[in-house]
Every structure is written in C-alpha cells, then in structure tokens.
Amino acid sequence: MSxxxxxxxxxxxxxxxGTSMKGGVVTRSGEVVATDRRPTGAEGGPENVVAxxxxxxxxxxxxxxxxLGRAPAAVGIAVPGLVDDxxxxxxxxxxxxxRDVPATGLVPLDVxxxxxxxxxxxxxxxxVLGAGRELTDFLFLPIGTGxxxxxxxxxxxxxxxxxxxGEIGHIPVFPEGERCACGQTxxxxxxxxxxxxxxxYSARAASPATAERxxxxxxxxxxxxxxxxxxxxxxxxxxxxTYTLLLDPSAxxxxxxxxxxxxxxxxxxxxxxxxxxxxxxxxPLRKAALGVSAGMLGAALLGWRAAGVPDxxxxxxxxxxxxxxxx
Amino acid sequence: MSxxxxxxxxxxxxxxxGTSMKGGVVTRSGEVVATDRRPTGAEGGPENVVAxxxxxxxxxxxxxxxxLGRAPAAVGIAVPGLVDDxxxxxxxxxxxxxRDVPATGLVPLDVxxxxxxxxxxxxxxxxVLGAGRELTDFLFLPIGTGxxxxxxxxxxxxxxxxxxxGEIGHIPVFPEGERCACGQTxxxxxxxxxxxxxxxYSARAASPATAERxxxxxxxxxxxxxxxxxxxxxxxxxxxxTYTLLLDPSAxxxxxxxxxxxxxxxxxxxxxxxxxxxxxxxxPLRKAALGVSAGMLGAALLGWRAAGVPDxxxxxxxxxxxxxxxx
Numbered sequence: 343m344s345x346x347x348x349x350x351x352x353x354x355x356x357x358x359x360g361t362s363m364k365g366g367v368v369t370r371s372g373e374v375v376a377t378d379r380r381p382t383g384a385e386g387g388p389e390n391v392v393a394x395x396x397x398x399x400x401x402x403x404x405x406x407x408x409x410l411g412r413a414p415a416a417v418g419i420a421v422p423g424l425v426d427d428x429x430x431x432x433x434x435x436x437x438x439x440x441r442d443v444p445a446t447g448l449v450p451l452d453v454x455x456x457x458x459x460x461x462x463x464x465x466x467x468x469x470v471l472g473a474g475r476e477l478t479d480f481l482f483l484p485i486g487t488g489x490x491x492x493x494x495x496x497x498x499x500x501x502x503x504x505x506x507x508g509e510i511g512h513i514p515v516f517p518e519g520e521r522c523a524c525g526q527t528x529x530x531x532x533x534x535x536x537x538x539x540x541x542x543y544s545a546r547a548a549s550p551a552t553a554e555r556x557x558x559x560x561x562x563x564x565x566x567x568x569x570x571x572x573x574x575x576x577x578x579x580x581x582x583x584t585y586t587l588l589l590d591p592s593a594x595x596x597x598x599x600x601x602x603x604x605x606x607x608x609x610x611x612x613x614x615x616x617x618x619x620x621x622x623x624x625x626p627l628r629k630a631a632l633g634v635s636a637g638m639l640g641a642a643l644l645g646w647r648a649a650g651v652p653d654x655x656x657x658x659x660x661x662x663x664x665x666x667x668x669x
Numbered sequence: 670m671s672x673x674x675x676x677x678x679x680x681x682x683x684x685x686x687g688t689s690m691k692g693g694v695v696t697r698s699g700e701v702v703a704t705d706r707r708p709t710g711a712e713g714g715p716e717n718v719v720a721x722x723x724x725x726x727x728x729x730x731x732x733x734x735x736x737l738g739r740a741p742a743a744v745g746i747a748v749p750g751l752v753d754d755x756x757x758x759x760x761x762x763x764x765x766x767x768r769d770v771p772a773t774g775l776v777p778l779d780v781x782x783x784x785x786x787x788x789x790x791x792x793x794x795x796x797v798l799g800a801g802r803e804l805t806d807f808l809f810l811p812i813g814t815g816x817x818x819x820x821x822x823x824x825x826x827x828x829x830x831x832x833x834x835g836e837i838g839h840i841p842v843f844p845e846g847e848r849c850a851c852g853q854t855x856x857x858x859x860x861x862x863x864x865x866x867x868x869x870y871s872a873r874a875a876s877p878a879t880a881e882r883x884x885x886x887x888x889x890x891x892x893x894x895x896x897x898x899x900x901x902x903x904x905x906x907x908x909x910x911t912y913t914l915l916l917d918p919s920a921x922x923x924x925x926x927x928x929x930x931x932x933x934x935x936x937x938x939x940x941x942x943x944x945x946x947x948x949x950x951x952x953p954l955r956k957a958a959l960g961v962s963a964g965m966l967g968a969a970l971l972g973w974r975a976a977g978v979p980d981x982x983x984x985x986x987x988x989x990x991x992x993x994x995x996x
Contacts, residue, residue, distance in 0.1 A: 479830045493915070495822060502917020503806045506949050509914040514945070516844065517907055525947035580844055584911060587836040588820070590829020618841070620852035622833050 352410050353645030354402040357420045357460065357637030358382060358395060360437040360487075364634065365398055367406040367414075368642035370654050372471075376405045377638070388440035392447060395419070400450045416454040418645030419445065420463035420637045424505045430457050433505070454648035461508060462499035463640035464597070464632070465492020469499070470643055470655045472631035473595045480591045481582075482630065483510065484598035489531045493589065511535065515580040533577035536599040543570045557603040574600075575607070579614035586615070586625055597630030604629070679737050680972030681729040684747045684787065684964030685709060685722060687764040687814075691961065692725055694733040694741075695969035697981050699798075703732045704965070715767035719774060722746070727777045743781040745972030746772065747790035747964045751832045757784050760832070781975035788835060789826035790967035791924070791959070792819020796826070797970055797982045799958035800922045807918045808909075809957065810837065811925035816858045820916065838862065842907040860904035863926040870897045884930040901927075902934065906941035913942070913952055924957030931956070 352375065357364045359382060367376040378401070383394040403414050423435025430445040445455040458466070465474075465482035474480045474494060482492040489511030493500045501507050511531035512524055519528030532538055536553035543556045547566045551559070559567035582594055600607060608627050615624045632639055646654035679702065684691045686709060694703040705728070710721040730741050750762025757772040772782040785793070792801075792809035801807045801821060809819040816838030820827045828834050838858035839851055846855030859865055863880035870883045874893045878886070886894035909921055927934060935954050942951045959966055973981035 491915075495827065500822065500916075503919040503952075504917055507915065507917040509917075509949075512948070513911040513914050514907055517842070517903075526945065580841055584840040585915065587840050588818075588834065588912070588915065589827075590831055590834040590836075592830040618853065621839070622836075625830075 351412065351415045351649075352406050353642055353649060354399055354406060354414045354417045355419075355638050355642035355645050356395060356398060356402070356417070357463070357641050358391075358422065358438070359460070359637075360384060360422065363395065363398055364638045365402045366635075366638045366642060367402055367409065368639070368645070369410070370415075370646065370651060372642075372655070374639075374642075375409055376402070378402060378405075382438070384438050388438060388443075391438050391440060392443060395448045396450045399448065403451055413451065414453055414645075415651075416456070416645045416649035417449050417451070418456050418458070418463075418641035418643065418648060419448055420458050420460045420641045420644070422460045425457050425459045425501075426505065427457075427501070430455065432457055454650075456644040456648040458640060458644050459499075459501065459505065460637055461490045462492045462501060463644060464636035465494055465499045465640070466643055467632055467636045467640035468492075468595055468597070468630055469494045469497075471639060472636065473628045474593065477592050479589070480593045480595060480625075481510075481585055481589070482595045482597065483582075484630070484636075485535060485578075485596065485600035486598035487535060487537045489535050489598075491585075495589075510581055510585060513581055513584065515577045515584075530577050530581045534574040534581075534600070539570055539574050539600065542573070543567055546570065553600060554602070557600075557606055561606055571606075572610075575610045575614060578611055579618055582611070582615050582624075583618040586619065586622070590622075591625050593625050593628050595628045595630050597633075597636065601629055678739065678742045678976070679733050680969055680976060681726055681733060681741045681744045682746075682965050682969035682972050683722060683725060683729070683744070684790070684968050685718075685749065685765075686787070686964075687711060687749065690722065690725055691965045692729045693962075693965045693969060694729055694736065695966070695972070696737070697742075697973065697978060699969075699982070701966075701969075702736055703729070705729060705732070709765070711765050715765060715770075718765050718767060719770060722775045723777045726775065730778055740778065741780055741972075742978075743783070743972045743976035744776050744778070745783050745785070745790075745968035745970065745975060746775055747785050747787045747968045747971070749787045752784050752786045752828075753832065754784075754828070757782065759784055781977075783971040783975040785967060785971045786826075786828065786832065787964055788817045789819045789828060790971060791963035792821055792826045792967070793970055794959055794963045794967035795819075795922055795924070795957055796821045796824075798966060799963065800955045801920065804919050806916070807920045807922060807952075808837075808912055808916070809922045809924065810909075811957070811963075812862060812905075812923065812927035813925035814862060814864045816862050816925075818912075822916075837908055837912065840908055840911065842904045842911075857904050857908045861901040861908075861927070866897055866901050866927065869900070870894055873897065880927060881929070884927075884933055888933055898933075899937075902937045902941060905938055906945055909938070909942050909951075910945040913946065913949070917949075918952050920952050920955050922955045922957050924960075924963065928956055 355366045383390045424433040432443040445457045478497045491508040491510040512529045514528045516528035522529035522532040539553040560571040682693045710717045751760040759770040772784045805824045818835040818837040839856045841855045843855035849856035849859040866880040887898040
C-alpha cells in the first residue's frame with residue numbers, strides 16, 4: 343500500500359540541461375514524491391545523451407513504481423534547442439549535438455511522451471504554478487549562462503512559426519557594440535548574462551570572478567564591478583523596453599542566476615525601464631517563484647497533458663514550489 | 670430589385686484616420702458596392718469627430734439601403750489609439766483628442782457595432798484577404814507618417830495586455846540616437862517613417878522634400894538622400910531583426926507610403942536583415958496587398974463579426990483588393 347492517494351497516479355518529468363538533468367516523479371495532485379539529478383553526458387556525444395536520458399527516465403519510473411505501486415501515466419521532457427511539437431521530435435540542440443531525436447527514443451517505456459523547449463517549459467510552470475499564476479500575457483526571462491525568454495501569450499508559451507521565438511538574448515541592444523559569440527553584434531546576452539557579467543568583469547579587473555562575486559563587489563562599490571553591472575542593467579532596460587513596446591506584457595518575471603541578486607538588479611532595472619518609456623507605463627518586474635525546478639515542474643505539466651489530463655494543475659497545491667526543490 | 674444577390678446583406682465599414690475617414694458598403698460576399706471619403710474634423714475637437722463619424726455611418730447606411738434595399742446588418746469601425754474590445758469603447762486617441770467613446774456613440778442606427786484598433790484592423794484585412802492570406806503568424810508594418818505594427822499571432826491580431834502591443838515604431842534602435850517626438854531616444858519612427866525621411870532630408874539639404882521625392886533622389890544617387898535613406902534602412906533592419914528574434918514570424922508585410930518605393934526599400938532591407946541574423950534565417954519581406962483600403966476592409970470584417978458572421982471572409986472573392994480601392 344502506498345502512502346499516497348490511490349487515484350493519484352504519477353508522471354516522470356525530466357529537464358535536460360547542457361551539463362545536468364533534473365528529474366522528478368510528480369503525482370496528479372502535484373506532489374513531487376521523488377527527485378534526482380544526473381549528468382547529461384554531452385561530452386560523450388549525442389548518442390550518449392539519448393542513452394543517459396533513457397536510463398534516467400527508466401530509473402525514475404522504477405522509483406515511482408516502488409513508491410506508488412504502478413507504472414507512470416506518461417513522461418514529460420524539457421530539452422534545449424528546437425522542438426517540433428507536431429511530430430514530438432527534438433530537432434536540434436547545439437549544446438547536445440543532436441538532430442531529429444524522436445520523443446519515443448528518449449523513453450524506455452510504452453507510455454505517452456511530450457517534449458517541450460526548456461525555457462518555454464519553465465515558463466509554462468511559472469505561468470501555471472509560479473510568479474505568473476494569474477497572468478495570461480507575460481515574459482519569463484531566466485538570466486543565466488545565456489539569456490532566452492519564454493513569451494507567455496494568451497495563456498500559453500509561444501514558440502513562433504518554427505520554434506525560434508523568444509531569442510531576446512540576441513536582440514541587438516547596442517548596434518555598434520561588442521561582438522557576441524553568436525556572430526551578431528551588440529546582443530543583450532553579451533552584456534547581461536551571468537556569464538557575460540563574469541567575463542566582462544574578469545577582463546577589466548584582470549582577475550577572475552563569478553557573476554555572484556561581481557554582484558557582491560557592485561554592492562560594495564567596486565568601480566569596475568559597478569560599471570559592468572551598470573552595462574548589464576542598461577542592456578536589460580533596452581531589451582525590456584523593446585519587449586514592452588512590442589508585446590505589452592502584464593509583467594516581466596526575472597529568473598536565473600542573475601535574478602538572485604534581487605534588488606541590486608531589479609531596482610535600477612525597474613527605474614531605468616520606467617525612465618525609458620514615455621507614453622506608456624512599464625510592466626512590473628517580478629522574481630520567478632520556482633527557481634531551478636521550473637523546467638522539471640513544467641515537464642511534469644507536459645507529462646500530465648500527454649496522459650490526457652491537461653488540467654492536472656487545477657488541483658495542484660499552491661505550495662508546490664516549496665516542496666519541489668531539486669537537490 | 671437590387672442587382673446584388675438577395676441573401677447578401679451588407680455592413681457599413683469606416684476607417685477613421687487622423688485627418689480623413691474612408692468608408693465602404695461591403696456585402697457578405699465581400700463586394701465593395703460603395704466607397705466614400707470624408708474629413709475627420711479633428712481640428713474641431715473630439716465632439717466634432719464623433720459627430721462626423723455618426724453622420725458618415727448614417728450616410729453610408731443610406732447608400733447601402735438605396736442600393737441593396739435594406740438596413741445594414743452591422744457596422745465595423747477602425748479607430749486610432751487605444752480600444753477596449755471587451756467594452757467596445759474607444760479609450761483614447763492623441764490625434765483625435767477623445768477619451769472613452771462607446772462604439773454605440775459612433776453609430777446613429779440600432780445595429781451591432783465592433784470597434785478595432787486601426788493598424789490591427791488593417792493587419793486583420795491583410796491576414797484574411799491580403800499579403801498574409803495563408804499565414805497565421807506575421808508582422809504587418811505600415812510605414813507612413815508614423816510607424817506601428819499589427820502583430821498577427823496564432824491567426825489573429827494581438828493587442829497585448831492593455832491594447833498597446835505593436836508599438837515597434839518606438840523601440841529604441843539607436844540608444845544613443847536622436848530624440849523622438851514621443852520623448853524617448855532613438856526610436857525607429859524617428860529615422861524610418863515617411864515623415865522622418867522627409868524631415869531628415871529637408872534638414873540636411875536645407876530644401877523641403879517629401880519622402881517620395883527623397884526616394885527618387887536616392888535612386889538618382891543624391892548623396893544626402895542616400896545617407897538619409899540608408900539610415901532608415903539601417904533602423905528598419907535593426908527593428909526587424911529584433912522582431913524576428915523575438916517573434917519568429919513567417920513573413921514581414923511592408924505597407925504604407927514608404928513601401929511604395931518597392932525594391933529601393935525592400936532590397937537593401939532584406940540584405941541587411943539577412944546579414945544581421947547569424948544563427949537563424951530571415952523571414953521573407955512581402956509588400957502589403959490592400960494599400961490604403963486595408964483599414965476599411967478590416968472594418969468590414971469586424972462588421973461581419975458583429976453581425977454574427979465571423980467567417981464571412983471564407984466566401985470573399987480573391988480579387989477583393991482590386992475592386993475596393995477607396996477614392
């Protein structure tokens with residue numbers, strides 16, 4: 343006999359990152375009854391990644407079976423790169439090296455599977471369970487090693503015509519600016535990602551530092567750190583002004599490592615965004631609620647959709663985020 | 670007896686601009702059986718504008734009655750500024766000076782009315798009848814005195830949270846650039862609208878010229894005109910790169926006065942947009958198909974929606990644009 347309610351059932355949820363994967367066993371009522379973490383194994387090539395995901399899904403299903411006495415109802419997987427929703431195929435991911443991997447190839451069980459783009463799946467979770475819970479139209483902007491946004495439009499994540507929507511990290515905020523690794527010039531990401539903040543400080547101070555350290559130095563008034571931080575805020579204010587003018591969101595939800603800086607980031611950013619806009623108001627900035635669990639929780643929501651329970655979330659406890667920290 | 674089919678019925682459609690209004694009598698099968706044009710009368714204040722619209726709608730309905738032997742099924746009106754779809758109220762328009770005008774206040778008849786935002790209503794027409802006919806996700810960008818876009822998302826025009834979406838004319842393309850009339854700095858519109866092209870050339874050449882004339886001078890190699898034109902193309906390429914990276918549209922439909930320059934605008938713009946994007950392809954640029962009739966035809970589509978015939982367009986002839994030029 344399980345300690346969980348009999349009709350709950352569960353899904354296996356996996357969030358595949360560039361270096362590690364986060365997995366969970368999530369019931370229909372949103373209880374995260376098990377979580378795990380494992381390397382993606384990208385250095386071993388795409389076949390290695392596919393094998394690692396299959397084995398992770400299989401192990402999570404075994405955990406679920408032993409805890410809940412049955413096989414999972416479905417599997418949801420968030421992956422980086424391009425995803426074709428119609429054919430449930432992971433089309434392409436530069437950091438994993440794969441092309442055209444069918445969802446069924448990632449799962450060793452005969453159960454329904456749904457794939458989602460990683461950032462949009464995180465945005466789905468923030469929209470259903472997190473900081474955008476009551477909003478239908480907002481931007482979820484995780485600022486980490488890179489920057490990509492999940493545009494929530496009319497209640498759901500928007501992928502554009504071909505799955506490439508949301509590349510706000512590569513809009514040209516400073517057209518005469520620095521060259522980005524993507525080959526374009528003046529991209530937001532090249533000034534404002536956590537990696538960029540660390541890189542730009544380290545180059546100017548001739549001393550390596552993480553973004554977290556640059557934030558601390560900025561708070562302490564270190565002039566080099568202050569300038570680098572200010573450039574990041576300026577770049578973000580331009581990008582968010584552009585987003586606001588184009589999409590008129592009801593809020594902007596900041597996530598990822600850089601958002602951990604809290605008011606050190608959000609206070610000057612909100613002020614500068616407000617100054618930049620003259621004929622309309624700025625949307626409020628909010629902090630993401632789900633942290634690093636957003637992708638896994640979004641994958642669980644996808645899993646419940648695959649299982650034919652699109653409204654599983656309706657019954658999810660409001661404190662899901664608090665109980666779901668991935669180790 | 671009417672020369673038109675008995676079950677056709679018709680709607681009255683009006684496109685309200687800053688200085689003039691375009692009106693039409695449009696049957697269920699999309700025949701534009703009458704058109705007219707009239708001053709908006711904005712110099713007389715908002716009450717004057719409301720009275721002018723009411724009288725125009727009444728006169729068009731009288732034309733329709735005499736041609737088709739019945740009252741209109743409904744009225745569709747495209748207006749500038751902010752529109753609240755839910756309450757059918759024209760909330761605000763800087764150029765008309767009005768606030769909170771209910772749709773029913775614009776119509777002297779007891780028939781259903783739908784209001785639409787002018788650019789989005791034009792985008793609706795291009796999406797249903799024009800250059801975006803088979804597309805669900807694209808940008809309609811009329812470049813005239815000002816610049817605003819209609820973002821067609823998932824098959825329909827997108828207004829954002831509060832009706833302010835699509836303000837691509839005021840995204841900061843050159844953050845250190847020229848001050849815009851809106852108070853912001855480096856807006857697309859301040860470099861690339863037809864008015865900006867005329868203004869910037871006239872200031873540099875110390876000789877007044879229309880945008881059309883600047884285009885002709887550019888084609889002839891006049892160095893001042895070439896530089897002004899090049900700035901406009903550069904600004905547009907930045908804005909369209911940003912739009913493409915954020916929204917991944919399947920096409921960009923260029924309209925308005927500046928698009929009349931044809932390849933003089935679209936060739937360098939397509940080239941520069943393609944160069945600017947490195948990790949994804951550029952969407953094709955298309956020329957708008959409906960010209961200055963887009964707003965009136967979109968208003969007719971709104972009218973048919975108000976009449977409870979949302980799919981009126983399904984039966985519309987493909988050559989509607991050719992038969993509907995507004996005088």
